[in-house]
Amino acid sequence: MACEPDMETAAVDLRRRLARQLEKDGWLRSPQWRAAVEAVPRHKFIPRFYRESDAVDVTTWEPVTQETVGKEEWLRLVYTDETWMTQFDGHDIDWADPKPISNATPTSSSTLPSLVVRMLEDLDVQDGMSVLEIGTGTGYSTALMCHRLGSESVTSIETDEGVARRAREALTGSDHTPHLVVGDGRAGHRAGAPYDRLIATCGFRSIPPAWLEQVRPGGIILTTLRGWMRSLGLVKLVVTGDSASGWFSEDDPSFMVARQQDAPESLGMVPGPDDGTARRATYGPEVLGTSGRAFMAQLAAPDARFFSLALEGGPVSTFLLDSATDSFAVLAPTDDGGWQVRQGGPRRLWDAVESAVGTWEEYGSPNTAAFGVTVSRDQQVVWLGNPNGPKWPLPS
Ligand SMILES: C[S@@+](CC[C@H](N)C(=O)[O-])C[C@H]1O[C@@H](n2cnc3c(N)ncnc32)[C@H](O)[C@@H]1O
Structure with a gap:
């Protein structure tokens, strides 16, 4: 969506402010990523979105567009450090007449910029590297990578056709032409392999084996792992041939679970009062x-x-x-x-x-940074302290 000239000027200013804030908070650490945040127009990637409302008893989201909140407020919100929802339950939104939404699960969003840039910084990219992104979403993070590395070095996979189409339009509209793939990111994209880096912006229950094959030895996989009860957090794995290992970060950021790994609808057998x-x-x-x-x-x-x-x-x-x-x-x-x-x-x-x-x-109640993950062809385990410490298998 194009803005009027004074809105574009305001957007430039808001981007600079956002970059300053992200730098002050310690998320943005390098001039290259700062330049990307200052350059990429987030408003082109989220021309319309949903925010959580103040309703007390049930989680409700309300539409935010230039029409619903006014142009200035819309633009201000775009450039705040917030996650904005763009899809629920896998259904596209009727933007001709957007209604508040409740009792729904977000299935696509533009992730809060501090988490996006923090992960991009953690990815340790250098000029000339190729990156595979899983979860194109709105295309905002893809655009940041295109700005930093050049479109030809970026491949991004999105599972949802409508989401992927809108991301493509927004990327093209801001002069980025990465390789965009519609499909299940668990399969990666063999045609573009090997990649120097892989970054996932949806959560997975374990590391898809194809990623090990498609990231070059010495390359990095950065993804969140999660279960059906909660997120396990962000892991950064270094690939060594057909295995990979690395540590969790200190905090436990959370992404929506990969669509194909959503919890089954049925909770399973609910036991009676005398069972067990x-x-x-x-x-x-x-x-x-x-x-x-x-x-x-x-x-x-x-x-x-x-x-x-x-x-x-x-x-x-x-x-x-x-x-x-x-x-x-x-x-x-x-x-x-x-x-x-x-x-x-x-x-x-x-x-x-x-x-x-x-x-x-017994180990002193450590935070997640004390845990790591080792992935090989036949098993994936989370360990505590070191790879020979206590272990828990990830679901295969
Ligand atoms: C949090 S959003 C991505 C945010 C995005 N990087 C941005 O900056 O706007 C997560 C996206 O992952 C997508 N997704 C879920 N499962 C996927 C899968 N198996 N393969 C590829 N994309 C997937 C969702 O449809 C959703 O658009």
Whole structure:
């Protein structure tokens, strides 16, 4: 969408301000990426988007366009350090008459610029390198890479046809012509391989094997890993032939899960009140919601999800269900203020969670930077401390 001349001038100013802010906050560290942020017109990539509204009881998003909020406010919002949603539940938005949206899952967005540039800085690119991006989305991050490396060095894969088409239009409109592919990024794009760098802006449950084949030895894979309960965070892997390994970052940024790896609709078998073998639990369900422990729970129960529910007027119980193996753990409060767990199915889910949390505590409750990942042809594991330390497999 073209802006009027004074809007373009205002956009230049807003971009400079954004770049200054990102630099001050420590995200932008190099003059080349700063130049890219100052040059790429984010407003061409998100001419219309959704932001979360203040509604209290249910998460609702409201449309933001030049018409709904006015030109100046729209432009100001475009250049704030926020993630703006552009698609929900895989459906394109009827922008002729956009309505507030609730009870929906975002499936495409323009990621907040601080996370975009922080990942680009972490990618350690040098002039002349080729990059494969997974998750073109609006095309904004693709455009930053085109500015830094030249369009001919950038390949980007987007799984959603409509999203990919709009990104192509926006990229062409800002004079960038990267190689754009519509498809499942898990397959990579063999025709453009080998790549020096691979960056994913959607989350994966494990590292797709094709990436190891298509990134050259010594090259870098930067992606977030995630499960169905939470994000595990950002990993930076160095490829060495047919394996790769590296560390998690200190924080745990989160991206939407790759579309093909969304949790199955069915939660699986919900156990009845007498199912399973009961014991006293060492930890209660709070471990599922506190950051370090929840990271361990995600590692220990990679196919599980949880919810809390009061059964037949009783106290609130927490159900941890693994639909891959039909295993369950149900946590209920006891009269003395502790917790009882009932477990059933082939995987003893709460045993695994408690063991993982116990190990983490023995190691001094470290943050995610103490963990790493090793990926080979036949297995992928997250380890603590070093590759010979305690290990948890990623789902294959
Ligand atoms: C957070 S958005 C990308 C943000 C984007 N880099 C930007 O700057 O606007 C994630 C994108 O990944 C796409 N995606 C999800 N699964 C994918 C897959 N398996 N392969 C390629 N793209 C995928 C989604 O459709 C979505 O557009």
